[in-house]
Amino acid sequence: MILGWCLAGPALGHGPLPERVEALTEELQGHPEDPDALLRRGTLRAQQGQHGAALADLELAHHLAPDRPDIGERLAATLLELDRPSEADSLLTRLLEASPERSHARYLRARARVALGRRTEAVRDFDEAIAGAGNPGPGVYLERFAAEDDPEARIAGLAEGVERLGPVVTLVEPAVRELLDAGDTDAARSWLEQLPASVAATPRWRIIEGRVHAAAGHHGEARAALRAALAGLDERPAGRRDTSAHRALRAEIERELAVLEPLPKLGYLGAIGVVVGGALLLLVRRALSPPG
Amino acid sequence: MSMRASLCLVVLIGGGCGLEEWAGPVGADPSLPSDRSSTSLGSTSTGGTPVFACGDGTCDPGELCGTCPDDCGICEQGAPDIVRGPYLQSGSAEQVVIRWRTEAPTASVVAFGRDPEHLARVVRRDEPTTEHAVRLTGLRADTRYHYAVGAPEGALVGLGDPTYSWRTDPGPGYTGSTRVWVIGDSGTANGEARAVRDAYRDFTGSRGTDLWLMLGDNAYDDGTDDEYQAAVFEMYPELLRSAVLWPTIGNHDGHSANTLDQSGPYFDIFTLPKGGEAGGTPSGTEAYYSFDYANIHFVCLDSLDSSVDQDGDMLTWLRDDLLATTQPWLVAFWHHPPYSKGSHDSDSESSLEKMREEVLPVLEEHGVDLVLGGHSHAYERSMYLHGHYGRSSSLTGDMIVDGGDGRPEGDGAYERLAGTREGAVYVVAGSSGKTSSASLDHAAMYVSWLELGSVVLDVDEAALRLTFLDDAGRELDWFTIRGHGR
Numbered sequence: 001m002i003l004g005w006c007l008a009g010p011a012l013g014h015g016p017l018p019e020r021v022e023a024l025t026e027e028l029q030g031h032p033e034d035p036d037a038l039l040r041r042g043t044l045r046a047q048q049g050q051h052g053a054a055l056a057d058l059e060l061a062h063h064l065a066p067d068r069p070d071i072g073e074r075l076a077a078t079l080l081e082l083d084r085p086s087e088a089d090s091l092l093t094r095l096l097e098a099s100p101e102r103s104h105a106r107y108l109r110a111r112a113r114v115a116l117g118r119r120t121e122a123v124r125d126f127d128e129a130i131a132g133a134g135n136p137g138p139g140v141y142l143e144r145f146a147a148e149d150d151p152e153a154r155i156a157g158l159a160e161g162v163e164r165l166g167p168v169v170t171l172v173e174p175a176v177r178e179l180l181d182a183g184d185t186d187a188a189r190s191w192l193e194q195l196p197a198s199v200a201a202t203p204r205w206r207i208i209e210g211r212v213h214a215a216a217g218h219h220g221e222a223r224a225a226l227r228a229a230l231a232g233l234d235e236r237p238a239g240r241r242d243t244s245a246h247r248a249l250r251a252e253i254e255r256e257l258a259v260l261e262p263l264p265k266l267g268y269l270g271a272i273g274v275v276v277g278g279a280l281l282l283l284v285r286r287a288l289s290p291p292g
Numbered sequence: 293m294s295m296r297a298s299l300c301l302v303v304l305i306g307g308g309c310g311l312e313e314w315a316g317p318v319g320a321d322p323s324l325p326s327d328r329s330s331t332s333l334g335s336t337s338t339g340g341t342p343v344f345a346c347g348d349g350t351c352d353p354g355e356l357c358g359t360c361p362d363d364c365g366i367c368e369q370g371a372p373d374i375v376r377g378p379y380l381q382s383g384s385a386e387q388v389v390i391r392w393r394t395e396a397p398t399a400s401v402v403a404f405g406r407d408p409e410h411l412a413r414v415v416r417r418d419e420p421t422t423e424h425a426v427r428l429t430g431l432r433a434d435t436r437y438h439y440a441v442g443a444p445e446g447a448l449v450g451l452g453d454p455t456y457s458w459r460t461d462p463g464p465g466y467t468g469s470t471r472v473w474v475i476g477d478s479g480t481a482n483g484e485a486r487a488v489r490d491a492y493r494d495f496t497g498s499r500g501t502d503l504w505l506m507l508g509d510n511a512y513d514d515g516t517d518d519e520y521q522a523a524v525f526e527m528y529p530e531l532l533r534s535a536v537l538w539p540t541i542g543n544h545d546g547h548s549a550n551t552l553d554q555s556g557p558y559f560d561i562f563t564l565p566k567g568g569e570a571g572g573t574p575s576g577t578e579a580y581y582s583f584d585y586a587n588i589h590f591v592c593l594d595s596l597d598s599s600v601d602q603d604g605d606m607l608t609w610l611r612d613d614l615l616a617t618t619q620p621w622l623v624a625f626w627h628h629p630p631y632s633k634g635s636h637d638s639d640s641e642s643s644l645e646k647m648r649e650e651v652l653p654v655l656e657e658h659g660v661d662l663v664l665g666g667h668s669h670a671y672e673r674s675m676y677l678h679g680h681y682g683r684s685s686s687l688t689g690d691m692i693v694d695g696g697d698g699r700p701e702g703d704g705a706y707e708r709l710a711g712t713r714e715g716a717v718y719v720v721a722g723s724s725g726k727t728s729s730a731s732l733d734h735a736a737m738y739v740s741w742l743e744l745g746s747v748v749l750d751v752d753e754a755a756l757r758l759t760f761l762d763d764a765g766r767e768l769d770w771f772t773i774r775g776h777g778r
Binding site: 017047048049103104107129133134135136137138139140142161165166167168169170171173196198199202203204235236237239240242243244245246248249 | 543550551552553554555566567568573574575576577579598599604605606608609611612614615616617618619620635636637640641642643645657658659708709714775
């Protein structure tokens with residue numbers, strides 16, 4: 001995943017990967033110290049999953065052109081793929097000293113530091129990567145959320161994402177979950193209220209709404225939300241209802257509803273059953289009792 | 293390519309410069325500055341920046357143009373040439389974004405309406421720009437709109453030209469047929485891409501196209517703006533202005549684009565519905581998104597850069613989006629195909645493997661019908677499958693829901709009826725710009741062709757029919773999934 005996220009990658013040609021690697025190998029035989037060709041071949045080899053060979057190409061390219069941040073970032077990404085975060089961190093630190101504006105390098109170093117357990121520094125790098133990138137997607141906010149230990153900062157980070165991207169489900173859901181775990185149902189409800197109506201009305205979000213109500217002790221509202229979720233499922237076309245994901249969702253709703261529902265009332269037939277049963281019991285007892 | 297229309301056309305065809313109706317305010321997409329409407333075209337006093345031109349170039353007012361005394365003139369006000377588009381983006385039943393590029397910055401004007409002889413509504417943006425993006429809102433579903441674009445100085449392109457029109461999404465519950473054109477790895481900007489385009493144009497004829505998909509590697513080699521100009525804007529100008537294009541990012545597009553901050557030509561060129569503007573769940577990113585058209589839910593995924601971790605952003609969004617949709621048909625597309633033995637091998641390339649192993653189970657759990665990919669420069673089409681997440685050799689009989697040809701006149705259509713077993717067809721359509729030799733022997737495939745071509749989807753309430761059309765117009769493969777009663 002990381003490799004593909006490099007800025008302005010090299011021209012790689014198109015066609016089958018092995019043929020392109022072979023063509024670059026021929027090119028490198030004539031110019032063995034061409035950092036661009038090494039970068040291209042290293043990138044292609046990484047795409048083939050040959051991370052060891054990719055690393056050799058990228059290390060040589062970096063050695064030949066140590067000031068090229070694109071090569072440094074790709075090398076760091078490959079080191080991360082190979083689970084060598086310490087080396088990636090050192091490389092990126094040197095790179096960022098020379099080019100502090102490289103948001104992508106900052107992001108990669110954040111990931112390296114997460115892997116090294118240096119979470120506070122990682123969060124700082126995520127902060128700067130987000131601030132430096134013009135329009136970061138939800139994934140970066142989620143990674144920062146996972147790296148952050150402070151509960152308030154975790155929620156604040158998601159709120160920053162929502163402010164920039166809108167109330168996307170990928171950011172709202174962890175916030176609601178976090179707040180529910182902390183017992184702050186009011187805050188959880190206000191996060192839910194940010195969702196567009198079209199999303200909030202879907203069965204999956206009705207379930208989450210039900211959980212928030214239940215956690216707040218509002219069992220009537222919780223039941224209503226879960227029933228609305230069931231009704232939403234029933235309104236779907238038959239083909240959409242008949243998928244394993246929808247069946248699992250229905251089972252989940254019914255399970256949660258069963259916990260919330262009061263004991264079932266007897267109903268009309270039940271009442272008749274009780275009366276008839278009681279009368280029969282009386283008759284049997286009379287029949288069995290000794291004549292008096 | 294440059295296009296010009298004169299103010300006279302506005303007067304003659306538009307029924308005079310006074311336009312009768314104001315368009316509603318544009319949507320709240322922060323990437324699109326707010327617009328305002330105008331009652332008049334041709335006026336230069338309402339905020340637009342006047343543009344002065346000598347021939348095709350801009351100049352200072354009063355400057356002499358050309359070489360005097362034989363070939364010269366005075367620099368005077370005109371409208372700059374449109375050098376890209378117009379092209380349609382993020383269309384739905386209620387809205388669309390119309391984009392185009394001009395050589396010099398101007399204000400933006402779109403005149404549109406249902407009557408081609410009378411474009412009664414006008415949306416205008418005063419901020420001068422070369423990258424024009426105007427969102428039209430308040431549209432009617434299932435309606436053909438005609439339009440023209442230009443600058444307030446008076447030039448409008450598209451007036452009286454029937455190809456400057458599109459039909460809005462008919463909305464859910466539509467019982468008619470939807471035609472989708474699908475091209476993959478089309479970005480060669482050469483005669484092969486043109487042949488594929490022309491074969492489809494002849495095939496579809498007056499039926500036209502409702503929407504079209506690009507499966508990535510849309511502009512070789514690096515997805516630069518110049519390459520997009522040649523491979524997309526100069527290759528498909530008529531289709532770009534008459535049907536909404538929905539692209540996905542390929543590895544070559546990714547050479548010059550960055551999903552960290554959604555920058556680079558791919559993200560600059562396309563306006564995609566990250567806020568759920570076209571019916572899907574908002575994704576917050578243009579790297580992956582979803583939309584509805586008629587009775588189909590389309591999901592576009594990013595197989596290049598986005599995480600495919602099960603608790604990562606893309607799959608978290610995907611599960612939510614798939615549970616939310618109520619559309620009977622579900623079509624997913626991205627660049628790196630889950631099954632291929634074309635010029636790329638899904639048994640040994642991590643980008644392909646991760647999509648198969650991580651994404652396919654999620655899609656199948658939610659009842660996907662069809663998955664489209666490119667990357668390999670061939671056409672490969674699977675049997676009707678479920679549960680095949682390993683390498684080619686791991687395919688077993690219980691994963692094959694229907695191993696027939698899927699043709700009603702042959703082994704019978706694939707059946708996706710309520711109560712039948714879930715299944716999906718996987719298609720590689722990466723030969724719209726070139727072919728690359730390969731073994732083409734993936735066990736999941738029912739048929740593979742090393743031929744240039746494109747895919748045509750025809751979808752109605754009862755069936756989804758896919759055709760592979762080669763560059764000579766031959767229908768080399770086809771199948772149907774029946775979904776009656778869904």
